[in-house]
Amino acid sequence: MNSLLTFLNTDFGVVLAGAAFAALGLFTWQKQDWLFKERYQRSQIILDRQLDIMSNVNRDAGKLIALAASISAPILKASVPDDQTYNSIRAYNEFQSHWFGIYEAYKTSVVFYFPMEIVESFDSVIAAMEALDVSLTDVMTPDGAEKSYNACLSARTELKIWNSKIAGLLKK
DSSP: OHHHHHHHTSHHHHHHHHHHHHHHHHHHHHHHHHHHHHHHHHHHHHHHHHHHHHHHHHHHHHHHHHHHHHHHHHHHHSOOOHHHHHHHHHHHHHHHHHHHHHHHHHHHHHHHHSOHHHHHHHHHHHHHHHHHHHHGGGTTSHHHHHHHHHHHHHHHHHHHHHHHHHHHHHHO
8 A cells, every 4th residue: 555655656656647537537528428419319319200290291181181172162162174173083082092091100100209299189180181081072062062171171270280289399
């Protein structure tokens, strides 16, 4: 023990002890810096994924709503050529199969990346989209076109509510 104290009292011992303390401090600082960067990157990745999910859902649901409106709105306004209506129906049916094939994947992502309040609001969006699809069964009649148009407005409203809840979450 005496020889250790004698060594530490020499110039070289003081430099060596100082270097050891500096290395320990540097290691501690680097570890804290790495942990901070890791937390920041993880939260940034989650935010990017949340925005990506929101963007994809809005794009797909918005397109489906617009296609449904393109069927009912002209029928409400005036008589439309049958081929125009059938083209609109065909476009809706093609995209509708895409939507109903992918919304479960969206729902899984929403459940994973968002809190329960957002998930419940997304369930309302899905219910409104399903009601919109059902409302198109009688779209060729004026009453059916009116119901379909109202279902479009309802689905759009549910999508806006979902977006506003996400915006509120992201502002926190």
